[in-house]
Structure formats: C-alpha cells, structure tokens
Amino acid sequence: MTTTSQANPVRGGGHRAPAPPRAHRPSRxxxxxxxxxxxxxxxxxxLIIAGLLLYPMYQLLVMSTQKVGLRQIRGAEADSVGAENYERILTSEVFWSSLRNTIVFAAVAVTLTLLVGTLVGILLNKLGKRMSTAVVVSAMLAWATPQAAVAVLWRWLFDEQSGVANRAFDLLPDWLSELLFGRADWTGYTWFLESFPTYVVLTLCVVWASFPFIAVSVLAGLRSIPGELHEAARMDGAGAWRAFWRVTFPMLRPVFSVLVVLSIIWDFKVFTQLYILANGMGNKEVFNLSLYAYAEAFSSPPAMGMGSAIAVVLTVILLIITGVYVRQIVRQEEV
Amino acid sequence: MRIAKIAAVTAALAIGLAACGGGSEGTKSGGETPKAAKPDKLTVWRFGPPDDKHNAFMAEVGAEFQQKHGVKVEVQFIPWPDTTKKLQAAATSGSGPDVTEIGNTQVVTWAAQDTLVDLTDKIAGWEEGKQIPEALWVNETIEGKKYAVPWLGGVRAVIYRKDWFKELGIEIPKTWDELLAAAKKISSAKKGVSGFEINGGSDSMHAVAPFIWGNNGQIVANEGGKWTGKLGTPEAKEALTWYTNLVLKEKVAPESGVTRNSVDISRLFANGKTAMFVDGAWAKTVLKEANKDLTDDKIGAFPLPTKTGGVAPQFAGGNDLAVWKDSKNQDLAFEYIKLLASKEKAAKYAPIAGLLPFYPDLLAGDTYKNDEWLGPFAQAMPFGRTYAVHSNWVKAEETVMQQLLTSVIKGKSVDEAAAEADKQIDQTLNQ
Known part of the structure; x- marks a missing residue:
C-alpha cells in the first residue's frame, strides 16, 4: 500500500508546512x-482499459437485452428482446435468494476480514522482529494459496464422512454441542446442502485467505504513525482501547477506506470458492449472483443474454455501493 | 486530499476488475468461419475415460478406415462431465471434431443450436442402418430430420455386493419391499455401510426415474404439443416418498447421498461403504480399477424391480454418433460412422464398453442374456424409455430431480417439492 507512506502524520492537530517553492520558473x-x-x-x-474492459462491458450491456445462445455466437443475428431478460430475472426466486446470499455474505465477510486483519496487524506491530516475521510469513502463505486450492482444502475439512470438522464437533461433550449448535451427533452431517452451513464454510474459507492482506496493510499503516503520538496519548491517561479509537484509527482512516472498498468488491463477486464448495451448479439455493450468472450463461443450452443481465445487475450494485463510499471518503478528506 | 484521490482511483480500478469478473461473459467471438480440417486427418471425439481396451478398439477401427479411405483417424477422449463445456467451446471457436459421440438426450439440444449436420439423406442410403428399428430413432429425430445415429445403448440396473448377499443369506429382491428388507439387513449387519445408496447428484434423474416408471407414474408428458411435468401425480409422489424415505425413515442411506452423483457413489461402493446402487454396466471397469479386490464373485447386478414385482422400465440411455457442422469432411465423417456403427463393430465393442447394441438380432441371441454381468442389464433393455424430446430438457434433467430430493431431505413435504419441480419443468420446457 503506497498510500500509507503518504499519510500525513500530523493530521488532526498540527499544521503542515507549505511545499517549498520550485527552483526556477518554467517557460510558457x-x-x-x-x-x-x-x-x-x-x-x-x-487504450488497454478501453479494449479489455469498456468494450466487453458495452457488449455485456447489449447482450443483456438480447437472446443469445450458441447459434448467435456462431454468427447468427441476435434478436433484441428489450427488457425481457431483466423482467425474467427480477421475477425469479433464484435471483432474490442469490441477491440475499450475495449481500449478507459480503457484509459478514467484509466485517470479519477487517476485524481479524486489524487485530492481527496490531499484534504484528507489538511483536518482536523474529516473531512478527514468522507470523507474517505464515499468514501470507494463506493469502498466496490459489483460491481453487483453498476451496478444495476447506471442502475436505468439512467433508461429511471423513472431514476433520465433523470429527472435532463429535468430540465435544454432547450437552455443549447441543447447547451451541442444537445437535449432538455430527457423523455424516452434510455442510453443503443448505445455504446457511455452506456460507459458514465459505465465510471461513474467504476470511482465512484474505485477512493477511488487511493485516499487512494495517501493519504498514501502524509503522507510519509516529511513536510520540501514542506516547502523548498514554501520558494523557488513555488506555489501549481509547488510544486505538482516538489516535490509531483516525490516523489509519485512509488505509481502512481503501481496504473496505477493496474487500467489498472482492467479497461481492466471490465465485471460485463457492463453485467448488457447492460442487457445481445443482443446488440453486446456495447461488450468489456470480454463480447464478454463470449457471444461466454457460449451462447447456446457454442463455448468455440472461447471464449478461445478471452480471449487469451485479456490476450496477457494486458501482453504487463503491460510488457512495468513495464519495464519502472524498468529502471527509476535503473537510 | 491526495490520499482521497488515490483511494478513489484505487477503488475505481478495483471496480473495473470487478466488472471484468462479472463481465467475462461479454467476450464474443463473432461470426468466425470454421477452420478447415486437414484433409488427411479425421478427428473423432469420444466420451469417457480412455483405457487400454477402448483405445485398442478405436485404433483397430481407425486402421481399417485408413486402409479403406487413406485418411488417418485421430481419436480424443473427453471425460463425461466435461462434454458440454468442450462441445460449447468447439461450437464457439469453430474448431470442433468431424465426428463426435453424443448422449441421446443431448442430440436435440445440439441440433437446435445448429451444430449437428442433418443426416437424414445419408442415413436413408445406409443399408445396414435400416436394421435398427425406427422406434429407436426417437431421440435422434427432430421435426422429421435425423441428426445422429444410435450406436450403443445403456440401461441401468442395481449393482450389488454379491458376497455380502451370500453371507447374509439375502435373495435377489423382486419387489420394493424385498429391496428395502435387503438394504435394512445389510445396514444393520455391517457397520458404516449403507444398504441402498440414493443418488441426488447431477444424474439423479436416471436413478429415480425407474422407480417412478415402475410405479406406473410419469415424469413429463406431451399434452397437445405442450410438455408438462408429471411429478405431482400420485404414482410419482408415492415413488418419490419411498425413495426419500430410504434416508428419512429407514436410514439405509445417509442424507449426504443427495450431494452425490453416480461417479461419487461408485467410489463409495468401491471402498466397501455401499451394498447397492443404481448405475449402468459401464461402471464395472471403474469399480474394478478403483479397487482391485472387487472380483467377479463380489460384484453382481440385478434388474431394478417395480413396486409389485417385475422389471422396472429404465431410461434408455444411448451413445450416439453425429457429424459436427463445422466439419469440412462431412461425407467422410459419415463413412466413419457407418463403419463404427456397423453390426460387426457394435457387436465387438458392446461388451468392452459395458453397453448393448441396437441391432435386434444381436440382442435377440443369448450372448447378452446369458452373460452373467450384462444379462440383468439386457433384461431391462426392452423396457427402455426416455423423457421429453425437447432442446431444453437437458437443463431440467440436470437440476430438477437434484433440487427436489435436496428439499425433501431437508424437510419439505413431497407434495410441495413435487409441485415445485413440475413448475420448474414447465418453465424450462416452455421458455
């Protein structure tokens, strides 16, 4: 994160000296x-963005108003269907359950990722050099593991027959397990049948793989806060909690802003992990918008128009959320 | 200020990436002209895992073809679960095979997408092919035109552990009650073994359909040109209740079964975790490969019974052969199909593939009926049935039953789940 090094260390109190004047006046x-x-x-x-991003996005918009199957991709003229694709997805139950899954999952996963990431970041800042290197390296391993591998790993951990999760839950005393989860017998419990348990595993899987990035970014931010500020806070009698909210958090606000936006975007469009955990596209109840779009567009026979319409909706939602958030950041900074 | 801008730009870029992720469907290859295949080579796509026996047979046919027509044949095996993706990619890019194997219920889907050659005239001129009864061309004929050649057929039966049946003194079940009793006996005698594994995966339609048909029920019916789901009828619901009760009430199968397809189940069977499951004769090779100890005295098959006794109708699966529309050598491609689907080759390959030929005189002989392994499958062959011949059927086939079973196992009533499934079928077939 290059932004962290730019953080103005005396914001909120001091007065920054103006930039030094340039050495010579440039000619007209x-x-x-x-x-x-x-x-x-x-x-x-x-040019690259226009070619690789804007044009496909334009195509996506066009296709979302057409009926596009293999025949059309092979060159036949695509018929325009107006808003029919949108009408059809908005009236489908799968769309609404996918939307709910997408939003709830993003809210939970973003919160947890930031929380765990920040805590680990603070921990890293407190640790000695050797220890903190060890923690960073092991956390980074999780982050560097390809998404597909991560998903397969978690699927195995939660396998209904030989997964370590079911074994571990079985080892809990029955009364405790009953109290916590409402069931004592975990043999053969299937995690990927209903949307709630599936999303529990998905959340674990995604948070596990994405908190290291947050932790390291927060650490970089923390390192840029001058020690005197915390010292001063301590002198004034602030505890760790108070010092975090009064000194650390405001100083790191720009870092957090970026991290929140990035996490929202990443967690909204989770696909790989869900596709692997749900083992394909058979169970519509666990769909999120990305998986729903894929299922419509690429199952046989393909309905690419429908898929495009769903992708457009997903993109618009993301643009709105991120747009509002970024505006807020800019405003705060301008004040 | 500066930070805010950087934050904004970063976010904008990330959204760009987000849009990229969501928008990758947008790439379109336009109306590319198909690349000309080399005239000295014929490409053939086969479905399934390639093993030595299959390869040897294909090589033999290839050599014979080369001798006759001077053209080399290149065979490529594609695993079943990947076939749709692979054909889709071929259709989009224009770089497909000359001849492709194709599942019989898939023919209508791919023909509707203009990817298969209309073979009506060519078939009319093929003498040997006339011996295949007209009734067996249902899946291949769309609006009077034939788009594929039925090559070999496959029906399913119950595959079971012969040694356990002997050990526990169980007779071959002749009715549903006997089937359940057998499953219960094994479940209670052997710890960690399910008596009869249910299939709730992508091919669960084929596993459940014989129960519905075996109870005089229907799955879909064509009423006045319109296809409607029939899972909500009393006969179908009774069968669905019986099937799901194997998990819910009788506990002879685990609830996780609804996440497994036949390939997953065969793995369980190979590991000695299952005593019975429904699959085709082709499963034997896979089972034996997974576990070398499963010798012929340990695996057997029997036809799935109807509720009251008799052989339950089975989905008449078929491996068809078709000519890909982008092929530059369509005449030659059909010559190859004629050779591969000839009576001689079909008779030779059927036992290797665990499939049955469509030529009535081959089937009529005692070769298959007396075969200890293929016999039970051959018995179900005359009771073969199919679903809706409709280009969207595949979509329903792959999801409807899976969804229905999952929701019943999770606690929904069969009434409600079946009604929902019918609605889904109607929607999918009348889009």
Whole structure:
C-alpha cells in the first residue's frame, strides 16, 4: 500500500508546512507540454482499459437485452428482446435468494476480514522482529494459496464422512454441542446442502485467505504513525482501547477506506470458492449472483443474454455501493 | 486530499476488475468461419475415460478406415462431465471434431443450436442402418430430420455386493419391499455401510426415474404439443416418498447421498461403504480399477424391480454418433460412422464398453442374456424409455430431480417439492 507512506502524520492537530517553492520558473512552452504530459502518459493505459474492459462491458450491456445462445455466437443475428431478460430475472426466486446470499455474505465477510486483519496487524506491530516475521510469513502463505486450492482444502475439512470438522464437533461433550449448535451427533452431517452451513464454510474459507492482506496493510499503516503520538496519548491517561479509537484509527482512516472498498468488491463477486464448495451448479439455493450468472450463461443450452443481465445487475450494485463510499471518503478528506 | 484521490482511483480500478469478473461473459467471438480440417486427418471425439481396451478398439477401427479411405483417424477422449463445456467451446471457436459421440438426450439440444449436420439423406442410403428399428430413432429425430445415429445403448440396473448377499443369506429382491428388507439387513449387519445408496447428484434423474416408471407414474408428458411435468401425480409422489424415505425413515442411506452423483457413489461402493446402487454396466471397469479386490464373485447386478414385482422400465440411455457442422469432411465423417456403427463393430465393442447394441438380432441371441454381468442389464433393455424430446430438457434433467430430493431431505413435504419441480419443468420446457 503506497498510500500509507503518504499519510500525513500530523493530521488532526498540527499544521503542515507549505511545499517549498520550485527552483526556477518554467517557460510558457514547457508549461504547456507539462500540462499535456499526464494525458499522454495515461493514453496507453486508457487504450488497454478501453479494449479489455469498456468494450466487453458495452457488449455485456447489449447482450443483456438480447437472446443469445450458441447459434448467435456462431454468427447468427441476435434478436433484441428489450427488457425481457431483466423482467425474467427480477421475477425469479433464484435471483432474490442469490441477491440475499450475495449481500449478507459480503457484509459478514467484509466485517470479519477487517476485524481479524486489524487485530492481527496490531499484534504484528507489538511483536518482536523474529516473531512478527514468522507470523507474517505464515499468514501470507494463506493469502498466496490459489483460491481453487483453498476451496478444495476447506471442502475436505468439512467433508461429511471423513472431514476433520465433523470429527472435532463429535468430540465435544454432547450437552455443549447441543447447547451451541442444537445437535449432538455430527457423523455424516452434510455442510453443503443448505445455504446457511455452506456460507459458514465459505465465510471461513474467504476470511482465512484474505485477512493477511488487511493485516499487512494495517501493519504498514501502524509503522507510519509516529511513536510520540501514542506516547502523548498514554501520558494523557488513555488506555489501549481509547488510544486505538482516538489516535490509531483516525490516523489509519485512509488505509481502512481503501481496504473496505477493496474487500467489498472482492467479497461481492466471490465465485471460485463457492463453485467448488457447492460442487457445481445443482443446488440453486446456495447461488450468489456470480454463480447464478454463470449457471444461466454457460449451462447447456446457454442463455448468455440472461447471464449478461445478471452480471449487469451485479456490476450496477457494486458501482453504487463503491460510488457512495468513495464519495464519502472524498468529502471527509476535503473537510 | 491526495490520499482521497488515490483511494478513489484505487477503488475505481478495483471496480473495473470487478466488472471484468462479472463481465467475462461479454467476450464474443463473432461470426468466425470454421477452420478447415486437414484433409488427411479425421478427428473423432469420444466420451469417457480412455483405457487400454477402448483405445485398442478405436485404433483397430481407425486402421481399417485408413486402409479403406487413406485418411488417418485421430481419436480424443473427453471425460463425461466435461462434454458440454468442450462441445460449447468447439461450437464457439469453430474448431470442433468431424465426428463426435453424443448422449441421446443431448442430440436435440445440439441440433437446435445448429451444430449437428442433418443426416437424414445419408442415413436413408445406409443399408445396414435400416436394421435398427425406427422406434429407436426417437431421440435422434427432430421435426422429421435425423441428426445422429444410435450406436450403443445403456440401461441401468442395481449393482450389488454379491458376497455380502451370500453371507447374509439375502435373495435377489423382486419387489420394493424385498429391496428395502435387503438394504435394512445389510445396514444393520455391517457397520458404516449403507444398504441402498440414493443418488441426488447431477444424474439423479436416471436413478429415480425407474422407480417412478415402475410405479406406473410419469415424469413429463406431451399434452397437445405442450410438455408438462408429471411429478405431482400420485404414482410419482408415492415413488418419490419411498425413495426419500430410504434416508428419512429407514436410514439405509445417509442424507449426504443427495450431494452425490453416480461417479461419487461408485467410489463409495468401491471402498466397501455401499451394498447397492443404481448405475449402468459401464461402471464395472471403474469399480474394478478403483479397487482391485472387487472380483467377479463380489460384484453382481440385478434388474431394478417395480413396486409389485417385475422389471422396472429404465431410461434408455444411448451413445450416439453425429457429424459436427463445422466439419469440412462431412461425407467422410459419415463413412466413419457407418463403419463404427456397423453390426460387426457394435457387436465387438458392446461388451468392452459395458453397453448393448441396437441391432435386434444381436440382442435377440443369448450372448447378452446369458452373460452373467450384462444379462440383468439386457433384461431391462426392452423396457427402455426416455423423457421429453425437447432442446431444453437437458437443463431440467440436470437440476430438477437434484433440487427436489435436496428439499425433501431437508424437510419439505413431497407434495410441495413435487409441485415445485413440475413448475420448474414447465418453465424450462416452455421458455
């Protein structure tokens, strides 16, 4: 996170000195060139984004208003169906349950990821050099593991017959297990049948793999906070809790803002892990929007128009959430 | 200020990536012209795991074809679960095979998407093919045109542990009651073994259908040109109740069964965790490969009984052969199909593949009926049935039964689940 190193260490109290004046006044011509330079530099990136992102997105929008099957992909003219695809998904039960799954999952997973990540980040800041390296390296291993491998791993852990999770729950005293989960016998308990247990495992799987990134980012932020600030807070009699909310959190707010937005985006469009945990597309109850879009677009016979419409809805929701959030950040910063 | 901007830009970029993830469906290859296949090579796609026996047979046919037509044949095996994706990719990119194997219920789907060649005229000129009874061309004929050749058929039966039946003194079940009694006996005698495994996976339709048909029930029916689901009829519901009660009431199968397809179940069977399950004769090779100790005196098969006694109708599965529309050598491709689907080759390959030929005189002989392994499957062959010949049927076939079983096992009533399934079938078939 490059942003953390930019954090102004004295915000909220001190006064920053103005930037030093430039050494010499530039000529008019070089000023014009200077004004154009950023745009010229942006051009290659923009071209790539336009080719790889904007055009496909435009296609997605067009396809979401058409009936597109294999025949159309093979060159036949696609018929426009207007808003029919949207009408059909909005009236389908699967869409609403997918939407619910997507949003609830994102809310829970983002909260947990940030919470665990921050706590581990703070822990890392407190640990000695050797210990903190050990923790960072082991946490990073989880982060670096490919999503597919992570999902397979968790599926095995929660396997109904030989999974370690069911064994472990079985070892709990019956009364405790009954009290906590409402069941004492865990032999053969199937985790991937209903949406709630499936999403419990999915949450574990996603949080486990994504908290290290948060932890390391928070650590980098913490390292940039001058020690005097905490010292001063301690002198004024603030405890650890108070010091976190009054000193650390405001200082790290920009870091958190970025992390929240990134996590929301990542958790909204989780696909790989769910696809593997749910073992394909047979159980519609566990669909989230990404899996729903995929199932419509790529099962046989393919309905790519429907799939596109769902993808558009997902993108719009994400744009709205992120847009509102980013605006808020910008406003806060401007005040 | 600066941080805010960086945050905003980062977020914008991340959204871009998000949109990318959601939007990858947007890529479209347009109207690409199919690439010309090399005229000196014919590409054939086969479905299933390639093993030595299959390869040897295909090589033999290939050599014969090359001798006759001077063209080399290249055979590629595709695992069953990947076939849809692979064919879809071939259709999109235009780089498909010349000849492809195809499941008989898939023919209508792929023909409707304009990926298979209309073979009506070619078939009309194929003398040997006329021996295949017209009634067996139902799945291949769409609006009077034939799009594929039925090659070999497969029906399912109950595959069971012969040695355990002998050990516990169980007779071959002739009715549902006897089947249940056998399952119970094994479940209670052997710890950790399910007596009769239920299939709730992607191919559960084929496993449950014979129970419904065996109770004089229906799954779908064509009423005045419109296909409607029939799972809500009393006969079908009775069968569904019996089937799900194996888990809910009788406890001879675990509830996790509803997440397994026949491939998963055969793995359990190979590991000695299951005494009986419904699958085709082709499963034997897989079972034996997974567990070398499963010798012929340990695995057997018997036809699935109807409720009151008799052989239950089975889904008439068929492995068909079709010519891919993008093929540049369509005539040659059909020549190859004629050779592969000839009586001689069918007779030779059927026992290797665990399938049955469609030529009546081959079936009529005692070769199959007396075969200890294929016999029980051959018995069910005359009772073969199919579902709806409709381009969207595959979609219903792969999800409806799975969804129905899952919701019943989770506590929904059979009435409600069956009504929902019928609604799904109606929606899928009348889109």
């Amino acid at each position: 011509r070089s000023r014009r060139v200077g004004r154009l330079t950023p745009y010229v530099l942006l051009l290659p990136g923009l």
